[in-house]
Amino acid sequence: MAVKREDIITPATVSDEYAPGAKGFLQKVSSLVTGLGITARISTEKPVTIRYPAEKWTVSPRWRGALHLRGVLGRDEIPLIRHASDIYNGVIEDLYKGERLPPCVGNCPANVDARGQGFLVAEDRIPEAYELVRDRNILPGVLGRICHHPCETACRRNFYDEPVAIRPLHRFAYEEFQKVAAERLKPLPITQKQSVAIVGSGPSGLSAAYDLMKAGYRVVMYEREERPGGALNTGVPAYRLPRDVLYSEIDGLVALGLELHCGIEVGKTKPLSALQREHDAVLLAVGLQESRILPIPGHDAEGVIGALEFLWAANHKGETGVRGKRVFVIGGGNVAVDVARCALRTGATEVRLASLESSEELPAHPWEIEEALDEGVIATCSVGPEEVLTEGGNVVGMRVRECLSVFDETGRFAPKFGEGLSDFACDVVVFSIGQAAKLDSLIAGTELLVSGRGQLVVDGTHFTTSAAGVFACGEVVTGPGSAIGSIATGHEAATSILRFLRGESLTEDRTPRPVPVYAKYAVADVSGVERSRRRSIMPMARAEDRAKDFRPVELGLTHQEAMIEAARCLRCQSEICVGCTFCARTCPDYAIQVERVDEPGGRCLTRYDLDLSKCAFCGLCAEQCPTNALTHTGQYELSFFHRDLLIFDKGEMLRSGEGTRATGRDGVMPPGCPVPPRREQ
Amino acid sequence: MTLLWGFLWGVAAVATIAGGAILGVWWERKVSARIQMRYGPQQIGPFGSLQMIADVPKLLFKEDIVPALADKAIFKYAPLFVFGPVAVSMVVIPFTAGWAPLNTSVGVLFFLAVPSIEVIAILLSAWASHNTLSTLGGLRATAQMISYEVPRSLAVLAIVLLAGSLRPLDVVAAWRWWWMPLTFVAFVIYFVASIAEMNRGPFDIPEAESELVAGYFADYSGMRWASFMMAEYGAMIAASLFGAALFFGGGWPFGGALGVITLIVKAILIMTAIMWVKWTFPRLRQDQLMSFCWKALTPLALVQLVVVGVVLVWL
Numbered sequence: 001m002a003v004k005r006e007d008i009i010t011p012a013t014v015s016d017e018y019a020p021g022a023k024g025f026l027q028k029v030s031s032l033v034t035g036l037g038i039t040a041r042i043s044t045e046k047p048v049t050i051r052y053p054a055e056k057w058t059v060s061p062r063w064r065g066a067l068h069l070r071g072v073l074g075r076d077e078i079p080l081i082r083h084a085s086d087i088y089n090g091v092i093e094d095l096y097k098g099e100r101l102p103p104c105v106g107n108c109p110a111n112v113d114a115r116g117q118g119f120l121v122a123e124d125r126i127p128e129a130y131e132l133v134r135d136r137n138i139l140p141g142v143l144g145r146i147c148h149h150p151c152e153t154a155c156r157r158n159f160y161d162e163p164v165a166i167r168p169l170h171r172f173a174y175e176e177f178q179k180v181a182a183e184r185l186k187p188l189p190i191t192q193k194q195s196v197a198i199v200g201s202g203p204s205g206l207s208a209a210y211d212l213m214k215a216g217y218r219v220v221m222y223e224r225e226e227r228p229g230g231a232l233n234t235g236v237p238a239y240r241l242p243r244d245v246l247y248s249e250i251d252g253l254v255a256l257g258l259e260l261h262c263g264i265e266v267g268k269t270k271p272l273s274a275l276q277r278e279h280d281a282v283l284l285a286v287g288l289q290e291s292r293i294l295p296i297p298g299h300d301a302e303g304v305i306g307a308l309e310f311l312w313a314a315n316h317k318g319e320t321g322v323r324g325k326r327v328f329v330i331g332g333g334n335v336a337v338d339v340a341r342c343a344l345r346t347g348a349t350e351v352r353l354a355s356l357e358s359s360e361e362l363p364a365h366p367w368e369i370e371e372a373l374d375e376g377v378i379a380t381c382s383v384g385p386e387e388v389l390t391e392g393g394n395v396v397g398m399r400v401r402e403c404l405s406v407f408d409e410t411g412r413f414a415p416k417f418g419e420g421l422s423d424f425a426c427d428v429v430v431f432s433i434g435q436a437a438k439l440d441s442l443i444a445g446t447e448l449l450v451s452g453r454g455q456l457v458v459d460g461t462h463f464t465t466s467a468a469g470v471f472a473c474g475e476v477v478t479g480p481g482s483a484i485g486s487i488a489t490g491h492e493a494a495t496s497i498l499r500f501l502r503g504e505s506l507t508e509d510r511t512p513r514p515v516p517v518y519a520k521y522a523v524a525d526v527s528g529v530e531r532s533r534r535r536s537i538m539p540m541a542r543a544e545d546r547a548k549d550f551r552p553v554e555l556g557l558t559h560q561e562a563m564i565e566a567a568r569c570l571r572c573q574s575e576i577c578v579g580c581t582f583c584a585r586t587c588p589d590y591a592i593q594v595e596r597v598d599e600p601g602g603r604c605l606t607r608y609d610l611d612l613s614k615c616a617f618c619g620l621c622a623e624q625c626p627t628n629a630l631t632h633t634g635q636y637e638l639s640f641f642h643r644d645l646l647i648f649d650k651g652e653m654l655r656s657g658e659g660t661r662a663t664g665r666d667g668v669m670p671p672g673c674p675v676p677p678r679r680e681q
Numbered sequence: 682m683t684l685l686w687g688f689l690w691g692v693a694a695v696a697t698i699a700g701g702a703i704l705g706v707w708w709e710r711k712v713s714a715r716i717q718m719r720y721g722p723q724q725i726g727p728f729g730s731l732q733m734i735a736d737v738p739k740l741l742f743k744e745d746i747v748p749a750l751a752d753k754a755i756f757k758y759a760p761l762f763v764f765g766p767v768a769v770s771m772v773v774i775p776f777t778a779g780w781a782p783l784n785t786s787v788g789v790l791f792f793l794a795v796p797s798i799e800v801i802a803i804l805l806s807a808w809a810s811h812n813t814l815s816t817l818g819g820l821r822a823t824a825q826m827i828s829y830e831v832p833r834s835l836a837v838l839a840i841v842l843l844a845g846s847l848r849p850l851d852v853v854a855a856w857r858w859w860w861m862p863l864t865f866v867a868f869v870i871y872f873v874a875s876i877a878e879m880n881r882g883p884f885d886i887p888e889a890e891s892e893l894v895a896g897y898f899a900d901y902s903g904m905r906w907a908s909f910m911m912a913e914y915g916a917m918i919a920a921s922l923f924g925a926a927l928f929f930g931g932g933w934p935f936g937g938a939l940g941v942i943t944l945i946v947k948a949i950l951i952m953t954a955i956m957w958v959k960w961t962f963p964r965l966r967q968d969q970l971m972s973f974c975w976k977a978l979t980p981l982a983l984v985q986l987v988v989v990g991v992v993l994v995w996l
Binding site for chain 2: 044047048
């Protein structure tokens with residue numbers, strides 16, 4: 001039967017786009033030549049695939065399978081990243097270059113070993129976990145409540161379900177540590193003759209102080225306020241950070257040997273030049289003291305206030321004078337959200353947050369905004385302040401202009417305004433648009449230089465100022481930022497001071513902090529994930545209750561919750577299998593079986609079976625192994641006389657290239673599991 | 682005596698093809714890898730060059746499976762008849778000026794005709810497998826190989842016209858450098874038709890993994906399968922050597938042993954181009970295959986013949 005022309009169906013992907021006749025022929029020839037040209041060009045480029053490491057050749061009975069475990073839960077301990085601050089950057093860089101840096105550590109400005117914390121908490125060695133964290137994050141209890149947790153943002157677990165609750169674990173470790181603080185806090189020995197003065201007791205000053213104390217120097221700290229803590233004390237609202245936590249952590253540092261003098265304002269009560277004479281080095285960690293206020297019409301009226309002053313009043317007097325009034329907060333940052341929530345707590349009837357940015361690009365953290373909206377804050381986005389409406393010198397309202405865009409194409413701050421104006425009635429206007437340093441009295445009588453915009457002249461990488469022996473760190477250098485970012489500058493400044501005091505060059509052989517870039521994770525689909533595998537839920541006070549007073553909003557994890565949470569840690573890049581079972585879940589052929597027990601103190605991988613007869617050598621398991629414990633061996637040509645030998649158990653997976661197939665004949669027995677210690681009830 | 686010589690030449694041809702196939706497979710894996718931005722073999726030997734040494738024993742010792750319903754005698758020996766003609770065709774290649782293993786006055790015709798016996802062997806092996814996919818592959822191979830004989834022979838005829846002889850040694854002796862631009866189209870036709878003759882991509886329609894598993898040798902394994910593979914590489918080597926001799930003057934500009942090396946280098950370049958084409962273009966459809974042969978290559982070859990004829994008159 002002849003096939004009619006119409007019956008031949010051309011696939012949709014095939015089309016005859018060439019012209020008819022000779023022209024089409026030339027088109028075809030040129031497309032062939034183009035194709036050949038493309039492949040020829042590609043073949044000259046560097047291949048994009050990995051070059052597998054050459055493995056030693058071994059002969060028949062010693063052959064291993066295609067996969068190998070480097071280390072295993074229950075047998076090996078993961079390495080803690082714990083080094084002196086002056087070599088810490090180098091250690092981090094080495095780990096980063098060797099692809100052994102866990103993402104949580106890499107993304108933290110201060111490189112806190114969150115992986116080590118997870119390990120120690122899961123092992124129920126909680127005071128050790130606290131001390132490990134304190135090495136890089138001087139106030140774990142405080143940061144455990146207020147940190148913006150870049151560690152959790154980079155956590156590999158984001159990819160699978162939800163990140164490990166690293167920040168709540170800091171807080172939990174602090175609470176557990178308080179029970180044994182008295183016996184574990186002993187003054188550090190002073191082994192050096194030199195001493196260092198630190199002006200300001202904020203997070204950056206404290207972290208520098210701790211680094212210097214560990215190195216054996218005497219450290220004297222001056223604080224202007226009656227209580228220490230810097231911006232944590234004056235700025236952060238008490239519902240986020242109870243003051244007793246802050247003071248007890250700083251008391252811990254005093255117990256370690258810090259000489260803290262509160263109520264002394266350097267520059268007024270005691271001149272800076274005197275400190276320079278008395279000490280071998282001076283560190284300025286004074287932070288930012290002044291709120292910026294836009295010079296718009298009416299900005300000097302009664303009822304216009306800066307954010308720092310407002311928060312100081314809320315924190316120290318518990319009263320801001322807004323009871324029964326309508327508050328208009330200008331700004332979209334975290335401080336603005338703090339101001340708005342404090343205003344609610346001090347009795348404001350209506351709190352409106354007006355930001356230049358649209359609701360998607362608000363600089364405040366999304367969880368902060370969400371909590372504020374829950375409590376009743378009204379957000380008005382994409383408006384710029386135009387004029388404070390006054391009546392007899394008192395604020396009666398605020399006029400705003402619509403804002404079309406805040407950033408230009410290159411991402412720089414260049415707001416474009418539209419024509420639309422709108423008025424909002426209000427009684428108090430709080431400017432929360434940034435802070436500035438107030439340095440005039442501090443630097444009077446010294447050779448320190450201040451730039452035309454009132455900023456201290458500081459080297460941004462070595463934290464030196466224009467005067468020898470005077471260093472600066474924290475927000476006075478970086479501008480408004482996060483607490484953990486300030487702490488990171490404190491470590492860097494401490495390194496500079498250590499080198500200065502030892503008479504070493506500040507720059508030579510010094511490694512800058514590596515700044516790895518990590519993938520941004522979309523919210524994972526957790527619909528199929530068991531509740532027991534997901535992140536512990538932080539208990540929170542009800543929105544309608546918490547908006548009335550300054551009691552903490554987040555209530556903390558229990559001991560059991562914290563240990564379960566710590567056991568969720570995948571121990572990225574530790575090269576020690578944590579029994580996460582993701583390899584087994586990834587395997588398209590169901591060739592891997594993983595079982596784990598989570599007894600406190602006896603966590604162990606009880607089973608790791610690889611059925612080589614099912615394995616298709618796709619490598620997906622090793623590709624996605626978060627710990628890098630599971631690796632290719634490079635030995636794929638393997639055969640046995642008996643099918644049972646194709647199943648590789650835990651011992652066989654762990655065996656190095658030497659020795660015979662794990663039959664026990666070579667005297668190497670497969671590793672067992674530790675017996676969990678008996679716990680006193 | 683003649684029989685003994687024939688036997689020796691046969692052994693030499695088999696050894697050449699086997700060695701060439703080993704090197705060819707390694708080279709093809711490297712070429713294809715670079716085109717796909719991979720490294721290719723890298724573990725065994727420098728640049729993975731000893732990879733095939735590891736693979737050959739594997740092929741030799743693999744289980745030799747004969748399907749239960751196959752026509753066993755034909756199934757078992759068809760691979761030899763696929764491989765044999767390719768090996769035999771090597772014998773007329775003029776390796777250097779004045780020397781070919783078999784100096785015969787019909788050498789060009791011999792080279793074009795003898796490997797065509799392969800078609801029968803392929804059809805036999807496909808039929809003997811008692812497998813619809815194999816049979817289909819065999820039929821496709823037959824249609825393709827017989828069709829492409831025509832433009833291939835016509836392309837070679839252009840050179841034969843210029844040389845005035847069917848004896849390969851005479852062709853090489855008569856060869857002048859200006860033949861290269863003159864017979865360029867003929868070489869392209871010979872090149873394309875040769876790829877189709879050896880059933881390589883983009884003309885691997887008889888094998889077409891995605892539709893026919895592996896076509897006519899789908900049921901073969903171990904050394905018998907390797908015979909098919911070696912026949913493919915043997916055909917590639919023979920076609921490259923013969924093409925280099927006819928279209929690029931054999932050992933020109935050198936003679937003697939240096940001429941042999943020159944010929945081999947030219948042949949390697951042609952082989953690389955064959956691999957390059959395979960890893961660049963997707964597989965043709967059956968109708969595209971046939972219309973390309975009959976509507977494009979054959980008329981072009983005839984035009985080339987006319988051009989050469991005009992030049993001959995003008996000389």
